[in-house]
Amino acid sequence: MSIGVRSNGQAVRRAGIVGAFSAPNRAMSSLAPLNQLITRFQEQTPIRASSLIITLYGDAIEPHGGTVWLGSLIGLLEPMGINERLIRTSIFRLTKEGWLTAEKVGRRSYYSLTGTGRRRFEKAFKRVYSAGVQGWDGAWTLVMLSQLSADKRKQVREELEWQGFGAIAPTVLACPRCERADVTATLLDLDALDDSIVFETHAQEVLASRAMRLQVRESWKIDELGQHYSEFIRLFRPLWQALREQAELDAQDCFLARTLLIHEYRKLLLRDPQLPDELLPGDWEGRAARQLCRNLYRLVYAKAEEWLNSALETADGPLPDVGESFYRRFGGLN
Missing domain, CATH: 3.30.70 (Alpha-Beta Plaits)
Structure with missing residues (x-):
C-alpha cells in the first residue's frame, strides 16, 4: 500500500491502487485485547462485513459529511482483515438494499448513505449515543x-x-x-x-411490584439479554484497561477499538428494549456495559478522528469537520 500526499500536505492512503487482496492482510496491534477482538470478528461465519460498514458510516463517516471514496474505505478496513473483494461485494449489496448510493467522479466511486439509509441510521444509532435512559412516569x-x-x-x-x-x-x-x-x-x-x-x-x-418484575423478566427475556451484556463487558474491559496504561495512544488502534466497540454495542441495543430502571434488576448488567462503552469511547475518539482524517478522502480531498452534535455523544465528549 503506497502513501500519497494531498495538495494540502495531508497524507492519505491510496488503497484503491492495489489489486484485490488474496487474503486478509493486517498489521498486528501491540494491544493483545484489541487483536483478540479483531480475530473474533474475523472468525464469524459468515463475516459480517456489511454490518460493520453500516457501523462505520453511522459512527464515523456520516458526521464528516457522509461521503467517501471507495478506495480509501477499503484501505481503512484492511486492518480488520476484510479483503477488497468482500468490501466491494458488501458495498454492492448495501447499495442494492437502499442503504448506500454511489457517485462517479472520473474513474472513482464515492459512496454515501441514501436518504432512507440516513433515516434508518438515525433511528438505530439514536440509542447508542444517548446520555442515558429517560425517566418514566409509570404509563404503558x-x-x-x-x-x-x-x-x-x-x-x-x-x-x-x-x-x-x-x-x-x-x-x-x-x-x-x-x-x-x-x-x-x-x-x-x-x-x-x-x-x-x-x-x-x-x-x-413507578415502583414495580414483584409480579411486574417477574412479568418483565419473562416478556423481555431479561436474563438472556443480561448474559449478552456480561459478555460485552468481558470482551471490552481488558481493552479499556490496556488503553489506559498506554503512555501515548496509537491513532489506528483507537480507530479499530472505537469501531469494534460501537459495532458490538449497537448490536446489543438492537436487542435491548431500553426499559426504565424501575423495571430492571438492581444489578442490571446493561448499566455497567453502558458506562464502559461511554468511558472507552471518550478515551479513544480524538485519536480515532486523527486516523480517519488521514485515511479517508472525499471528491474534494480532506474530510469535512464534524459538527457540534458529534461532541454531544454520550452526554458530552469533551
Missing part, C-alpha cells in the same frame, strides 16, 4: 393484535419488539415508554392500523 402503551392474521401478527410483533415492546400475552404487546405517533406510523406502514387496537394507561406508581 398496549397494542392488541387479536384481529390480525397470523402472518401479519408475526410481522407486526417483530417490528414492535424492535421498538421496545414485549409480549405480555399471545396477542398483546406492551411498552412502558414509547411515542403514540411512532406506534401509529409503524402500524400504518405495515397496513395493520385498522385491525390493531392501541391502549394507553394513565401514569401510576
Whole structure:
C-alpha cells in the first residue's frame, strides 16, 4: 500500500491502487485485547462485513459529511482483515438494499448513505449515543393484535419488539415508554392500523411490584439479554484497561477499538428494549456495559478522528469537520 500526499500536505492512503487482496492482510496491534477482538470478528461465519460498514458510516463517516471514496474505505478496513473483494461485494449489496448510493467522479466511486439509509441510521444509532435512559412516569402503551392474521401478527410483533415492546400475552404487546405517533406510523406502514387496537394507561406508581418484575423478566427475556451484556463487558474491559496504561495512544488502534466497540454495542441495543430502571434488576448488567462503552469511547475518539482524517478522502480531498452534535455523544465528549 503506497502513501500519497494531498495538495494540502495531508497524507492519505491510496488503497484503491492495489489489486484485490488474496487474503486478509493486517498489521498486528501491540494491544493483545484489541487483536483478540479483531480475530473474533474475523472468525464469524459468515463475516459480517456489511454490518460493520453500516457501523462505520453511522459512527464515523456520516458526521464528516457522509461521503467517501471507495478506495480509501477499503484501505481503512484492511486492518480488520476484510479483503477488497468482500468490501466491494458488501458495498454492492448495501447499495442494492437502499442503504448506500454511489457517485462517479472520473474513474472513482464515492459512496454515501441514501436518504432512507440516513433515516434508518438515525433511528438505530439514536440509542447508542444517548446520555442515558429517560425517566418514566409509570404509563404503558398496549397494542392488541387479536384481529390480525397470523402472518401479519408475526410481522407486526417483530417490528414492535424492535421498538421496545414485549409480549405480555399471545396477542398483546406492551411498552412502558414509547411515542403514540411512532406506534401509529409503524402500524400504518405495515397496513395493520385498522385491525390493531392501541391502549394507553394513565401514569401510576413507578415502583414495580414483584409480579411486574417477574412479568418483565419473562416478556423481555431479561436474563438472556443480561448474559449478552456480561459478555460485552468481558470482551471490552481488558481493552479499556490496556488503553489506559498506554503512555501515548496509537491513532489506528483507537480507530479499530472505537469501531469494534460501537459495532458490538449497537448490536446489543438492537436487542435491548431500553426499559426504565424501575423495571430492571438492581444489578442490571446493561448499566455497567453502558458506562464502559461511554468511558472507552471518550478515551479513544480524538485519536480515532486523527486516523480517519488521514485515511479517508472525499471528491474534494480532506474530510469535512464534524459538527457540534458529534461532541454531544454520550452526554458530552469533551
